[in-house]
Amino acid sequence: MQKKSLQIKSLKLTSPVILAPMAGISNLPYRRIMKSFGAGLVYTEMVSANGMIREGKKTRQLLESHASEFPLGIQLFGDDPEVLGEAAQLIADAGALLDINMGCPVKKVIRSGAGSALLRSPERVKRIIGTVRRAYSGPLTIKIRSGWDEESINFLTIGRIAEAEGADALTLHPRTRSQAFTGQAHWELIGELKKTVSIPVFGSGDITTPEEARKMFSETGCDAVMIGRGGYGNPWLIEQINQLLANQPVLQPGxxxxxxxxxxxxxxxxxxxxxxxxxxxxxxxxxxxxxxxxxxxxxxxxxxxxxxxxxxxxxxxxxxxxxxxxx
Ligand SMILES: Cc1cc2nc3c(=O)[nH]c(=O)nc-3n(C[C@H](O)[C@H](O)[C@H](O)COP(=O)(O)O)c2cc1C
Missing domain, CATH: 1.10.1200.80 (Putative flavin oxidoreducatase; domain 2)
Known part of the structure; x- marks a missing residue:
């Protein structure tokens, strides 16, 4: 399998292997390491749109970057379309791409109406993406889960809305909010999303070996794979996936x-x-x-x-x- 480079609006990625946004993990030092092993795109930890507007010191520190990690994706979270739109304008020059978090299952985030709480409100999703799209002209991606819970799986509806409102790509972590990180990610849902929308789809969940990454590509048709926990202490995983996709020998670090x-x-x-x-x-x-x-x-x-x-x-x-x- 030979994967070609990937285009997200104006941004050309040299590899379809992407570092997942991870609060408490994907800070600048971590991103620099992962980027140096060939990640096509790295994402910041989620950054509060409200914090951006209030210019909180902690928020600003999350946005520190280094030239070597570019292209950098900045992930925002929030529930208010106008605040997200304003924050998007503020970070427009800080990164190469903007992502909106619609998947975080953490209670504090959900209580504020952000993260996966948004999946319960497709109308708000529509307003958020529409408003951010008008405020920000760069590549815009949305990261979602499959739904709030088993009774309300709605990733296809959210995916269609995202595309119609002008998102340039979507990431699906195919677990519900109630599953949090338990059980297995349902990769077949990534395939369903890929068939439903025409913008690129990134698959996220449970990739710990190069073979699993290849399997996600072939089973779902996704355009990129996202590496989260599988990269802990193992940035070589990114290099190894790139090696496997290029039909090169997969090298193990000593x-x-x-x-x-x-x-x-x-x-x-x-x-x-x-x-x-x-x-x-x-x-x-x-x-x-x-x-x-x-x-x-x-x-x-x-x-x-x-x-x-x-x-x-x-x-x-x-x-x-x-x-x-x-x-
Ligand atoms: C510690 C941790 C922090 C995370 N923080 C974020 C986040 O800030 N934004 C986000 O969209 N997803 C976040 N996620 C979800 C990951 O991006 C990813 O979708 C999920 O972990 C599944 O992929 P994996 O099995 O490769 O880890 C986080 C996951 C973990 C484990």
Whole structure:
């Protein structure tokens, strides 16, 4: 299977492998790493449209970017068409593409009427996309789930509305809001959406190997695959999917390579956030890089007790130079 590059309005993607927007994960250091392994597009964490307009410091920090990660997709969440439209104008020059979150199942977001709560209100979806479309002329994508719950699966209706209102592509994570992250993603729904709309469709959910990515392409006809949790501590997955799609040998990283990337990730993190936050945030990433290696659980325990960056680096170097791939 040879996948061609993908065009989203004026934006040409060099690869159909995309980094998923993930709150608490897809910050600038993480995106730089994933981009360096060949992601065609990377998305920010979701950014509050209300926060944008109030110019919150935290919101602004979510929008910090680096030239090497472009094209960058910025994801906004909110429930008010006018506020989303205004926020879209404010970020117009900050990224190469804008996405609207209509899938987040987190209670705090839903209570504000945003994320997957929007799926219960197709009329509001219509007004939001229409208003943002008029306010923002760049590539516009919408990310949805299959519906609110089993009784109200409506991704095809939402998909048709999105296309009619001028969205340039759609991402479907084929679980309902009530499923949250449980069970399996129903990939066949991605295929149904692809047959229903004529704009590009990105598939999201449960890709952890290059073979699964290829399977999603062939079973659903989707135009791009999105990598979320499968990329934790494993940016090589993106490179491997690209290799498989190009019929090239799929290469496995060795321990030295894993250490190189883990330390680079840590360095990017420290540059942006400083020592304290790096120690706290990078623990989970370092454990993910160590997964599958001998002694990983002991490394994990020791990391939790380490609260100084120098020691975290020392421990990481020692672990990766002494360990071997688990049989
Ligand atoms: C920790 C975490 C945070 C997420 N945050 C967002 C988000 O901010 N915006 C969004 O549209 N989806 C978000 N998602 C959903 C992912 O983008 C993706 O659709 C979902 O995880 C399924 O893909 P996966 O199985 O490859 O992880 C998040 C998922 C996780 C696990």
């Amino acid at each position: 321990v030295t390579e894993k250490l190189r990337v883990a330390l680079l990730h840590l360095q990017y993190h420290q540059d942006l956030f400083g020592d304290r936050k790096t120690v706290l945030d990078m623990r989970k990433h370092l454990c993910w890089y160590a997964r599958g290696l001998q002694g990983a659980s002991q490394f994990r325990k020791e990391l939790q007790q380490c609260d100084c960056l120098t020691n975290v680096i020392r421990l990481t170097e020692a672990f990766f130079t002494q360990t071997e791939e688990a049989a």
